[in-house]
Amino acid sequence: MPRVHRAILAAAAIALLGTACTGTSTAPTASDDATKDTTITFWHGWSAPSEVAAIDANVKAFEAKFPNIKVKVVGNINDDKIKQALRAGGPNSPDVVSSFTTDNVGTFCASHVFADLKPFLDKSGVDLDKTFPKPLQDYTQFQGTRCTLPLLNDAYGLYYNKDAFKAAGITSPPKTMSEFDAAAKKLTKAKGDSFSQLGFMPNFHGFESTTTHFAAQWNPTYFTAEGKSNLAADPAFANMLKWQSNLVKELGGFAKLEKYRATFGDEFGAKNPFHTGQVAMAIDGEWRLGMAKEAGVKFNIGVAPFPVPDDQADSYGKGYLSGTIIGIANTSQKQNAAWELVKFMTTDTDAVVSFANAIHNVPSTLDALKSPKLQADENFKTFLEIAQHPKSSTTPASPNGGAYQLTLQDFGYAFEAGKQTDLAAGLARTDAQVDKDIAQAK
Amino acid sequence: MTATTIAPARRPALSEGLRRKRRQERLRNLAFLSPWLIGVSIFFLYPLVSTVYFSFMKYDGFTAPTWVGLKNWTYVFTDYPFFWPALRNTLWLVIVMVTLRVLFGLGIGLLITKVKTGAGFFRTAFYLPYLAPPVAATMAFAFLLNPGTGPVNNILGSLGLPQPGWFSDPHWSKPALTLLALWGIGDLMVIFMASLLDVPQEQYEAASLDGAGWWQRFKFVTLPNIQPIVLFAVITGVIQTMQYYTQPLVAGKVASGVIGGSGQQFEPGYPEKSTLTLPQLVYHLGFQRFDTGGACVIALVLFGLAMVFTAFLMRRGSGFLATDD
Numbered sequence: 001m002p003r004v005h006r007a008i009l010a011a012a013a014i015a016l017l018g019t020a021c022t023g024t025s026t027a028p029t030a031s032d033d034a035t036k037d038t039t040i041t042f043w044h045g046w047s048a049p050s051e052v053a054a055i056d057a058n059v060k061a062f063e064a065k066f067p068n069i070k071v072k073v074v075g076n077i078n079d080d081k082i083k084q085a086l087r088a089g090g091p092n093s094p095d096v097v098s099s100f101t102t103d104n105v106g107t108f109c110a111s112h113v114f115a116d117l118k119p120f121l122d123k124s125g126v127d128l129d130k131t132f133p134k135p136l137q138d139y140t141q142f143q144g145t146r147c148t149l150p151l152l153n154d155a156y157g158l159y160y161n162k163d164a165f166k167a168a169g170i171t172s173p174p175k176t177m178s179e180f181d182a183a184a185k186k187l188t189k190a191k192g193d194s195f196s197q198l199g200f201m202p203n204f205h206g207f208e209s210t211t212t213h214f215a216a217q218w219n220p221t222y223f224t225a226e227g228k229s230n231l232a233a234d235p236a237f238a239n240m241l242k243w244q245s246n247l248v249k250e251l252g253g254f255a256k257l258e259k260y261r262a263t264f265g266d267e268f269g270a271k272n273p274f275h276t277g278q279v280a281m282a283i284d285g286e287w288r289l290g291m292a293k294e295a296g297v298k299f300n301i302g303v304a305p306f307p308v309p310d311d312q313a314d315s316y317g318k319g320y321l322s323g324t325i326i327g328i329a330n331t332s333q334k335q336n337a338a339w340e341l342v343k344f345m346t347t348d349t350d351a352v353v354s355f356a357n358a359i360h361n362v363p364s365t366l367d368a369l370k371s372p373k374l375q376a377d378e379n380f381k382t383f384l385e386i387a388q389h390p391k392s393s394t395t396p397a398s399p400n401g402g403a404y405q406l407t408l409q410d411f412g413y414a415f416e417a418g419k420q421t422d423l424a425a426g427l428a429r430t431d432a433q434v435d436k437d438i439a440q441a442k
Numbered sequence: 443m444t445a446t447t448i449a450p451a452r453r454p455a456l457s458e459g460l461r462r463k464r465r466q467e468r469l470r471n472l473a474f475l476s477p478w479l480i481g482v483s484i485f486f487l488y489p490l491v492s493t494v495y496f497s498f499m500k501y502d503g504f505t506a507p508t509w510v511g512l513k514n515w516t517y518v519f520t521d522y523p524f525f526w527p528a529l530r531n532t533l534w535l536v537i538v539m540v541t542l543r544v545l546f547g548l549g550i551g552l553l554i555t556k557v558k559t560g561a562g563f564f565r566t567a568f569y570l571p572y573l574a575p576p577v578a579a580t581m582a583f584a585f586l587l588n589p590g591t592g593p594v595n596n597i598l599g600s601l602g603l604p605q606p607g608w609f610s611d612p613h614w615s616k617p618a619l620t621l622l623a624l625w626g627i628g629d630l631m632v633i634f635m636a637s638l639l640d641v642p643q644e645q646y647e648a649a650s651l652d653g654a655g656w657w658q659r660f661k662f663v664t665l666p667n668i669q670p671i672v673l674f675a676v677i678t679g680v681i682q683t684m685q686y687y688t689q690p691l692v693a694g695k696v697a698s699g700v701i702g703g704s705g706q707q708f709e710p711g712y713p714e715k716s717t718l719t720l721p722q723l724v725y726h727l728g729f730q731r732f733d734t735g736g737a738c739v740i741a742l743v744l745f746g747l748a749m750v751f752t753a754f755l756m757r758r759g760s761g762f763l764a765t766d767d
Contacts (some may be wrong), residue, residue, distance in 0.1 A: 080729060087503040107732055110502040205699055205712075262590030262610055267699065330504075400731050407710060411521075419714075436521040440513070440733065 029067045030115075030335035038337045039070040043085070043094040045324075046359070047076040050277035054358030058351055064245035071338050081106060086113045089331040095338040098151055098326040102394065103402030105325060106142040107115055107441075110399050114147035120339040121146070127239045131365055133387065135321045135394050142397040148327040149346040152361040154285045155386040156320040158307065159292075161187075162300035164197065164280040173304035175316050177217075179404045180281075180307040181247055181281055187280040188251060194260050195252075200281040202247040203257050204412045207267045208284050211412040212395050212405050215240045217308050222396050222404065229434035231408060232427040239309065241423060245416050254417050270295040285322075286383035290360040305386050318391040323364060400441035403435040457546040462564035491743070494763065504732070516733035517745075522736065524710060524726070528718040529743075531616065535686055535719070539620050540679040547630030550659075552630070555638045561723070565635070572628030576688040584609055584696040609697035612716035618674045618688060619717065630675055637671040638664065674761040681752045684744055687725070720744050758762075 025262045032038065046055055052075050059071045073092070079101050097114070108114040121128070128137055128146075136150040158172055168187050174180040184199030204210060218236035223229060231237045248254050254398045264278060265271020268291070274282040282288075283306055292301055307316045326346060328338045343349055352368040355361075357375045362383055368374065369384060376384055386392055398404050411430045414420040472479075497514055501507035554564050578665070586594050587608035595605040605613040645663045654662065665672075667734050690711075698712035710726055711718030719738055728737030 003718065083503075083729060107502075111502045111732060113504045121741070146564065207699060258610065259590055259607075262588055262607075262697075272759065399731075403731060406709065407523075413709070413714070433521075433523060436517070440517045440521065441731065 010174040016260070026351055032334045032336045034066075034336040034340050035068060037068045038072075038334055040095040040332075040334050040337050041072045041074065041093075042096040042098075042341060043074045043077040043082060044098045045075070045077050045079075045100050051359050053241050054355055057358070058345060058355050059341075061351060061354070065344065066340055069340060071341060077311075086329055086331065093331055094329055095332040095400075096326065096341050097329055098324055100324055100401070102139045102322055102325055102397070103405065105140060105148055105395035106281045106399050107401045108327065109142035109145040109147040109397070110148075112330055115330045115332070115335055117146050117149065117328070117339075117342075120328075120343070124343055126343070126347060131367075133364075133366060133369075135392055136323065137347060138324055139321075139323070139394045139397060142399075143400060147192075148325040149342060150364040151346055152356055153321060153364045153387050154275065154287070154325040154353070155362050155383045155392070156208065156216070156285050156322075158282055158304045158305065159274055159278045159282045159284050159288055159384050160302045160304070161274070161277065162302045164299070165302070168280075173302060173305075174307050176310045176313055178310050181250065184247065184249060184281065193256070194263075195278075197258060197277060198257075199277045200247070200250065201252065201257065201261060201264075201273065201279050202244050202416075203261055204244075204409060204416055205258075206261060207264075207272075208282070209225050211240070211409045213283055213320045214244060216393050217306055217312075217318070218313055219312070219315070219318075219391060219393065223398075227438070229404065229431040229438075231431050231434070232424060237408070238423050238425060241412065241415055243309070244412075248416055251378055254401075279303070286362055286380065287360055287378055301379065303380065303382045305389075315391045317385060318389040318393070319386040321387060321392050321394045322363075344345075359421070398438060398441075400437055403437050403441075407433050407437065416439055448653040459618075466526070493738045493741050493745075496734050497742055499735050501734040502732040502736055507734075510735065513760055514733075514739045515565055518736055518739045522723075522727075524715065524718055524723055525740070527711065527715040528720050528723050531690075531716065531718055532686070532720050534616055536680055536683045538616070540676060540683055541624050542620060542673050543623055543627060543630060543679055545711065546624050547627050547675065548634050548668075549673070550627060550631045551634030551638055552664075555635055565632075568631050569628035572626045574626065578690050579626060580622060580689045582697060583618070583625075584693055587618055587621075607713075607719075609693045612714040615693070615713060615716045619693060622693075624688060630679075633671060633675065634668070637668040641667040652727075669759075673755065676759075677752055677755050680755065681748055684748050684751075686719050687721040690719050691722055693717055 007357070042059065044055055044436060046052055046252060055075070056073060059073055063069065063071060077097075079099055082094075082097055082099055082151070083104075086097070109116075132140075132150055133153075136153060138147040140146065140150050158173060164187055165171075165173075165183075168183075170183050170186060174183045179212060182199075184202075187197065187199035189195060189197040199342040201207075202211060215237060218240050220236035220240075221230050221234050226232075260278075264273040265276065272288075272291070273279045274284070274288070275292055275297050276405065277299065289301070289303070306319050306320065308316050326342055327343060328335050332338050345355075346352070347365060349365065349367045349371055350373070352363050352365050352375045353371045357373075360380070361375060363369050364369070369388060374384075395405055407430055410424050411420065415423065420426045463505045496507065497509035498509060498511060500510045500513070505551055538707050550568055554561055554568070557564055573584075586592050589605065589610050592608070594608075598605045606618075608618040641664055646659055647669075649659050649663050694710070694712040694717045698709055710722055720743065721738050724737045724744070727733040727740065
């Protein structure tokens with residue numbers, strides 16, 4: 001290649017390298033005037049017509065209170081779209097964003113993609129401890145940076161088929177794991193080499209029967225104070241995995257259960273196995289009440305807190321918590337106006353209650369949980385109690401989102417299938433992998 | 443033996459007029475080439491250089507990139523648990539799926555060129571599946587091959603044959619994906635049919651006169667004539683399979699039953715990482731874990747593999763390319 005051509009190529013490469021160096025600068029300071037006429041964009045993930053109508057009504061109530069702020073609402077947005085839009089920035093990117101995935105809070109806060117809400121909270125005099133339950137405060141911040149607030153809450157509990165219970169002679173929902181195992185076996189009916197009814201689907205692919213949802217009943221600590229993975233050191237995880245794999249064996253073994261699981265319909269459709277009677281008990285969130293009603297379930301549904309280990313019977317009533325989060329995009333040039341919407345949706349009692357009533361979620365503020373306007377039948381009250389139980393917990397935020405949960409779940413899959421038998425060594429290896437992944441994210 | 447050096451003959455100096463003429467000619471050539479040059483610079487060179495650059499950077503897409511040296515490379519090759527299974531799966535698919543697609547496409551093409559009546563119907567019937575959107579086709583296959591309720595297993599069961607787990611069994615998930623790829627064979631079939639119809643009839647006639655049977659006619663007449671098309675099918679097939687993303691992702695998601703709701707973690711490559719492919723990892727790292735550096739490393743591995751495969755096939759296949767002499 002002639003020297004001149006090489007020089008041109010080298011120059012081009014250097015120029016390209018130079019232009020490849022891009023990156024979002026630090027946060028713009030909020031300098032907009034929230035009392036002036038403005039329009040902000042709000043992205044959310046709800047897509048069902050009833051949910052969209054509820055969020056629209058909520059926004060209309062906000063606009064009535066703040067007539068100078070118009071809100072452009074964009075629905076049916078998933079997390080991947082949110083991430084790309086916030087990366088790109090620009091005039092069409094959102095000012096206010098809500099997400100169903102609490103796992104991403106760590107990434108959102110650590111990378112400053114969501115604005116730090118502390119200055120706004122201080123300015124408005126919002127006392128977090130008097131406003132939100134403790135677990136909800138935990139999953140909406142990361143290492144001291146609060147970049148999101150809770151917008152409604154999900155609590156997980158036990159759903160059971162009252163008619164199947166009656167037929168099996170079981171008079172009340174199980175409270176401890178040994179009672180639960182006995183009930184699951186009693187409710188299981190064989191049919192050929194499969195089942196006509198299964199007491200409970202313990203396999204980790206059984207929709208909401210995940211490692212993290214079960215583990216919450218053992219009060220786990222996922223990370224040490226130094227941020228290292230704590231799976232092997234905390235007996236909660238080993239105990240949960242032992243219980244689960246034992247129940248898998250007692251109900252017919254992993255392969256048989258997996259084959260049966262393949263006959264299940266869609267989790268969020270009418271053919272959910274609990275609706276169809278294929279399973280007599282299930283772990284699920286409070287939304288299942290509304291979904292079961294819509295699916296026209298023929299049997300009587302009972303709900304209760306999910307059972308606890310026998311040696312922790314005094315903590316019965318707790319469960320796994322999760323929920324929707326809401327924050328302000330760091331790229332937004334209208335952060336003060338955006339804060340007014342966030343504050344209204346997350347702290348205004350009437351707004352939180354009416355939204356919770358409309359979409360059958362658990363309210364996310366202490367006042368809303370006590371509000372007389374909250375429409376709660378006996379079943380829904382069970383979830384309200386789980387949400388307020390002092391020992392209810394959630395999965396902590398991490399710099400790389402839910403990657404550590406995926407790694408734990410991966411080990412869970414191998415262990416339940418009998419492909420890994422050394423529990424202690426497996427959990428230690430999982431710890432090492434989680435630590436490597438976090439080191440890569442830092 | 444002593445080496446003798448011969449001084450190179452000095453070129454006579456070009457006249458000023460001739461130099462100007464050559465320069466103008468060069469500029470004219472560049473002007474004609476410029477659309478291609480601009481396209482390649484923007485859509486190939488710039489992304490490639492950027493990818494190399496970011497593979498040595500920690501970059502989450504939000505904050506400014508920082509230099510981390512070989513950290514991303516080390517992480518991907520030694521600490522990222524999905525990389526090696528994905529690489530193995532990708533190579534398996536490249537070897538098995540491409541081979542079967544070429545053989546199957548050629549086979550169908552041969553059969554249809556022999557059909558005297560209803561050729562149009564068969565051509566349409568075999569080509570139509572190729573037009574089905576990949577997501578819809580994969581979901582349809584997930585339904586058909588459902589191990590518990592799928593019609594395929596119901597038929598196998600009624601015949602007393604074993605019923606595989608298909609997309610739910612790590613041993614059967616890739617064969618199931620291969621079945622799906624063979625179902626959408628229409629593109630290759632059309633290309634092979636065109637090349638088969640291009641083979642001169644007189645060569646077949648001459649071979650028949652010499653007493654050649656159908657296999658010999660295929661081996662000594664058909665194959666040499668369509669070899670360039672076979673090479674084209676293999677190379678494009680390899681590159682396509684390297685970019686195999688949608689079908690394994692959808693199949694894994696549907697079979698796992700985990701949609702990734704609140705507090706749920708979707709497991710890539712269900713079951714047991716058997717449907718993981720490298721492009722899925724690019725997405726997983728780059729767009730879900732905000733690890734642009736790691737994603738760029740995997741993208742470069744893919745690029746390198748595609749280059750190596752293509753170069754190897756081009757060298758091996760250069761003898762296939764028919765010449766007129």
